[in-house]
Amino acid sequence: DSGVTQTPKHLITATGQRVTLRCSPRSGDLSVYWYQQSLDQGLQFLIQYYNGEERAKGNILERFSAQQFPDLHSELNLSSLELGDSALYFCASSVGQVANNEQFFGPGTRLTVL
C-alpha cells in the first residue's frame, strides 16, 4: 500500500459524458501527479500540482482539467469523453516538487468509455 488513494477503482461511461477522478496523496506529500496508461501509448504524464498550484503540464487534452484543493487532494475531470480515453489513470504523490523526489503511485482508476 503506497498510501495514495484513488476513487473510483473502475468507471464505465458513455461517449460524450463527463467524469471526475479523485486522488488523495500520502500524508505530508505536497505534490500530486496525474498519469494516463494505455496499451498503445504506455504511461504518459498529464499534469503536476504542488501545494495547490499547477507546476507542469504534459500531454493533457483540452477536454481534461485538474485541480488540487487546499486539503491537497486532487481531482481530474475528463469531459466530452471519447472511446480513445479508455485507459488506466494513475495519481502519484511526492513530498516536494523536484525531479528526484520519489513518486508514490496509487492503484489507479480504470476508465472504460463505451
Added chain:
Amino acid sequence: TQLLEQSPQFLSIQEGENLTVYCNSSSVFSSLQWYRQEPGEGPVLLVTVVTGGEVKKLKRLTFQFGDARKDSSLHITAAQPGDTGLYLCAGTDRGSTLGRLYFGRGTQLTVWP
C-alpha cells in the same frame, strides 16, 4: 518529448535464469528510475540512478546508468517467479527541477517455476 525505448518488450524465462532489460534514449536525463508494476496496481519504485556510470544493487537486481546518462540496464540474477511483472524505466528532464517523469513502454517479464 523525451523518448525512452525499452527492450525486449516481452521476456519469458525459467526460474533460475539470468536476464537483462535495457532502456535507451537519444536524450540525456537528469536521473533515471526503474519501477515494477503488477496487474491492477500502480508502479512501485525500485531504484533511482543519478550519476553517469553509477551501479546500484538491490538484492538480485543490478541497475546501471550509462556514462552519458542516456541509457540504463537492469540485470536480474537467478530470476524467481516473484520477479514477474512489468518493468518500467522513467527519466527526468535534464536541467529541470520539476518531477515530470518520461516513461518507457516497459518490459513484461514472466518467470516460470
